[in-house]
Amino acid sequence: MGDIGLPASIPPVVVSSETSPPPPPPAKNKLFLGTFIHSKTLGLLEYLHKTAVAVNSLGTVVAISPDTDLTTAQTVLLPQLGWSPDTTDITTAKPNQFFFPGFIDTHLHASQYPNAGLFGNSTLLDWLNTYTFPLEASLSELSKAKKVYSRVIAKTLSHGTTTAAYYATIDVAATNLLADLCLASGQRALIGRVCMDQLGPSYYLDESPGESITKTKQCIEHVLQQDPKMELITPVITPRFAPACSAPLMTQLGQLAKETNLPIQTHISENKNEIALVGRLFPDAGGSYAEVYDTFGLLTPKTILAHAVHLTDKEADLVRERGSKVSHCPCSNSAIASGAARVRWLLDKGIEVGLGTDVSGGYSVSVLEAARQAVLVSRHVCMDEGRSGEEREKLSVEELVGLCEVDSDEEGEEEGNVDVFGWESWEERVAKWVYNGDDRNTKKVWVRGRLVHERR
Ligand code: GUN
Ligand code: FE
Secondary structure, rough: OOOOOOOOOOOOOOOOOOOOOOOOOOOOEEEEEEEEEEEEEEEEEEEEEEEEEEEOOOOOOOEEEEEOOOHHHHHHHHHHHHHOOOHHHEOOOOOOOEEEEOEEEEEEHHHHHOOOOOOOOHHHHHHHHHHHHHHHHHHHOHHHHHHHHHHOOOOOOOOEEEEEEEEOOOOOHHHHHHHHHHHHHHHEEEEEEEEEOOOOOOOOOOOHHHHHHHHHHHHHHHHHHHHHOOOEEOEEEEEEHHHOOOOHHHHHHHHHHHOOOOOOEEEOOOOOOHHHHHHHHHHHEEEEHHHHHHHOOOOOOEEEEEOOOOOOOOHHHHHHHHEEEEEEEHHHHHHOOOOEEEEEEEEHHOEEOOOOOOOEEEEOOOOOHHHHHHHHHHHHHOOOOOOOOOOHHOOHHHHHHHHHOOOOEEEOOOOOOOOOOOOHHHHHHHHHHHHHHOOOHHEEEEEEEEEEOOOO
């Protein structure tokens, strides 16, 4: 990535030694043996039994070897790779266990984790004022931010989330702390400082568009200092949502995205009152929420749009044309009564869709919970008036697993809340895990070859 063009007036970002991550221990080569299940294409799972996967010390998969047990691996595969058994970590899955790609949570607010499950009867705009802004503002106290961010990282890792697209807060130091903690714990993450210069309470607002941009650049600079090649953490330009961002701010954020080629994340078309507000604030867009973002250059192939519940046909076409992606957040959309996103319709339009927990609009950090809620929401879309016969609306387990996205590995086991009797096919085991599984089924999690979570 090129020069991000930081103006000289920005003071250097000071990182206290307390927040600097210790360097991770040097990784060893790894060999994984057993059953591997992954999504080949949307709706199609591949089951690889008695397979060996070799991952080098940099975390790159260097060999996938079918029909390989421990003896074959030791006598044939390791010599082929030039690896000695002493310097290779070997993990063998038990008969009921399987390796599965890590989950990518495409939308969650790290700063809102303490509020998971707290939303009462609110809907989006009053929820923001009552629950969300006060909590986010309070994380400018770094000791509190450290506690919250450490816990959300540990918790998401324990549920198999190997990559998270995080919103932090408007605070630079706390956002940088989130980046440091992700790096230290080995979780791959997009780190977004929240930009908002209007709508919020006076105690929780960027003072001006200029200040918002300066602070955003400070966070970008910090992430790039810590991880120059963005191997684990990546800055993400984060206008909170159109109602909270003035036109000058969105103009400059669009320019920043163009200069840096960094990803963008924001919310779109989540709630009907919010959409009406966007219509009043940006009358030139003719009632099109997507058009507002597009005007400011914020719809790019690297943009994650959370929710997209009430998009019109024309808006969806625009999103598709720009190549932007949608984060489907079914848990949140049901909890704060935003609506039922039409995922099949989005997919049919050719828009890429991933799953987001949207903590704390959503009550659970688990991507598996998001997957099962997505199944149920798709049934409700199907049952909606005028759509009762449309079986195609329903998402399948295989598609849901595909929407979970793929990343580094996790190893799951059929126990905890899932009773396996032994006669189930592998397809049935996966379905039982999707509908009843939780963190008890996630034994070990690796990111780039590094073990980042182990359930004892
Ligand atoms: N729209 C603007 N901010 C937020 C937020 O924090 N959560 C959700 N779900 N929607 C938003
Ligand atoms: Fe959100």
